[in-house]
Amino acid sequence: MNRTLVRRALLPFAAVAVFALAGCGGDEDTGSGMDHGSDTSTAGGTSSQTFNDADVTFAQNMIAHHQQAVEMADLAASRAASTEVKTLATQIKAAQQPEIDTMTAWCKAWGKPTVPAGGHDGHSMPGMMSTQDMDTLKAARGAAFDKQFAQMMIDHHTGAIQMAQEVQKNGSNPEVKKLAADIEKVQQAEIASLKKVLGQS
Known part of the structure; x- marks a missing residue:
């Protein structure tokens, strides 16, 4: 009990x-x-709350800019004569496709489209090739392709570097600025290699 x-x-x-x-x-x-x-945080490694118009414009435009560079690089596999050109094309694609993916993730996190409301105007982006330029490159083969590819990619990279420098000055997102600085550094080195293809110092 x-x-x-x-x-x-x-x-x-x-x-x-x-x-x-x-x-x-x-x-x-x-x-x-x-x-x-x-x-x-997002898949792109940046906060969705830290960005301004310059960051958005850079990402939207650089996605299209990189996509054209990847398209140009893809042509080299079946058209280039120089092993050096083929190697450079492979390196360009390997560097730029992941950057396209990163910038696409940023736009998604920011609630912004990957294409501006008014669409892309190729002439508004420095270094972009026209449809005629791309058709000329596609029609070229061998040494002629190598020369055209090198010159066009130099112009293309120069435009990308200009865009990268602008967002480093006017952007607010630290990850965007870091990617822009990386693009500037890598593409300057690639321009030096492309100039060697053309016999330039």
């Missing part, structure tokens, strides 16, 4: 302890959920 009474007396305390422990667990779950919800 005494043992039964003791057990009955302890039951309310046990219930209180269980509820108390459950309450603590609930607080931890809520806290972790709030922390997760406040995470604004």
